[in-house]
Amino acid sequence: xxxxxxxxxxxxxxxxxxxxxxxxxxxxxxxxxxxxxxxxxxxxxxxxxxxxxxxxxxxxxxxxxxxxxxxxxxxxxxxxxxxxxxxxxxxxxxxxxxxxxxxxxxxxxxxxxxxxxxxxxxxxxxxxxxxxxxxxxxxxxxxxxxxxxxxxxxxxxxxxxxxxxxxxxxxxxxxxxxxxxxxxxxxxxxxxxxxxxxxxxxxxxx
Numbered sequence: 001x002x003x004x005x006x007x008x009x010x011x012x013x014x015x016x017x018x019x020x021x022x023x024x025x026x027x028x029x030x031x032x033x034x035x036x037x038x039x040x041x042x043x044x045x046x047x048x049x050x051x052x053x054x055x056x057x058x059x060x061x062x063x064x065x066x067x068x069x070x071x072x073x074x075x076x077x078x079x080x081x082x083x084x085x086x087x088x089x090x091x092x093x094x095x096x097x098x099x100x101x102x103x104x105x106x107x108x109x110x111x112x113x114x115x116x117x118x119x120x121x122x123x124x125x126x127x128x129x130x131x132x133x134x135x136x137x138x139x140x141x142x143x144x145x146x147x148x149x150x151x152x153x154x155x156x157x158x159x160x161x162x163x164x165x166x167x168x169x170x171x172x173x174x175x176x177x178x179x180x181x182x183x184x185x186x187x188x189x190x191x192x193x194x195x196x197x198x199x200x201x202x203x204x205x206x
Contacts, residue, residue: 101130
């Protein structure tokens, strides 16, 4: 029998209601901490109960009390890496203290701001510039930028057939100057998320 997790693994319960119920079960364990909520709370696997035929999954426990299904668990590191962003702001030591870096802890990507020797260095300003540059770098990788033309609005009043629109870092603005999306990853993704339909704009024909 193969198990996804091993003894000592730190895991988080994905379902909030199930997590809170599990905390109630753990509260009956001698010496256990009683939590009001177990949302975003990790626990250490101390026991595997084997395969549960009724639920068609492996079961795990903490401190021998309570149990949780394997498909409702995720490793603590993977859970927080997916749910939260962690950005580290760093300033070099003298004589290089005119450099401030922003690093994505999980991806390792960095961006920096360098103060010219003639300028008065300000850490807060440098931190903001480095952070903004890192966000811009990551956004450009994640979201779509380009020009598209609407070929069918399917009754949607916000877009005009034949009009060219600009998608910048995943965002598109309607005829009414409203940003309706901010997470478009491709033209196909844009068409899946909106009633109006678009194709990539290739430029004016000669």
